[in-house]
Amino acid sequence: MADDTEADIRQEISNIPLGQLQDLRQKVGTKKFDNTFQKHLRVQDNDNKDFKRTSKNRPREMSSKKHVSRFKQVIQVPKKEKRMDPRFDERCGHLNLDLFSKSFSFLEDVKKQERAQMETEARKTKDPLKKKKLETCLQKMDSRDKSRQEEKKDSERQHKKVERKLAKEGKKPFFLSKAL
The missing domain is CATH 1.10.287 (Helix Hairpins)
Structure with missing residues (x-):
C-alpha cells in the first residue's frame, strides 16, 4: 500500500512544473521536502556507499567494481571549461558575407x-x-x-x-x- 502511494506521489510530482516545485520546497522546507518527495534517490545512493577502515592500522576497504587507477590523485585538477569558437557554432547565427x-x-x-x-x-x-x-x-x-x-x-x-x-x-x- 505504501508503495502505491509513493508511486502516486511520484506521478503527481512529475506533472507539476519545476517553478511550483521550488515554491513548495521553500514553503515546506528543504529537509521535509527531500524526506517526503525524494526517497527514490536514497535507493540509488546506497550503491555509492563510502567504504571506511575498520581500524586505523588497516587499509581502506575498496569496492571491487571500481577501476583502480595506477596513480594516486593527490591534487584534484579543476575541469576545464569547454571553449566555443563562434565561427563554427550554429548558435551564433549565419554568416552574411x-x-x-x-x-x-x-x-x-x-x-x-x-x-x-x-x-x-x-x-x-x-x-x-x-x-x-x-x-x-x-x-x-x-x-x-x-x-x-x-x-x-x-x-x-x-x-x-x-x-x-x-x-x-x-x-x-x-x-x-x-x-x-
Whole structure:
C-alpha cells in the first residue's frame, strides 16, 4: 500500500512544473521536502556507499567494481571549461558575407597603410634578414589581395548569372540600395 502511494506521489510530482516545485520546497522546507518527495534517490545512493577502515592500522576497504587507477590523485585538477569558437557554432547565427565586408571595409584602408609602411621600411633597412622577412610579408599581402579580388569577381559573375536567369523567366531585376 505504501508503495502505491509513493508511486502516486511520484506521478503527481512529475506533472507539476519545476517553478511550483521550488515554491513548495521553500514553503515546506528543504529537509521535509527531500524526506517526503525524494526517497527514490536514497535507493540509488546506497550503491555509492563510502567504504571506511575498520581500524586505523588497516587499509581502506575498496569496492571491487571500481577501476583502480595506477596513480594516486593527490591534487584534484579543476575541469576545464569547454571553449566555443563562434565561427563554427550554429548558435551564433549565419554568416552574411556582404554585411561582413561592408562592416569591416575600414580594414582595407588600414592594410594599405601597413603595406606602405612596410615598403618604406624594406627600402630603408640594410639588414638582409629583416629585408627578406618584410619582402615575404609583402608578397603574402599581395597574394591575399589577389585572391580576394578573384573571389569578388566570381561572386559578381554568379550574381549576374542569377539576374540573367530571372530576366529569361520574365521577372523584373531587383536593385539593392547602397544604404546599409
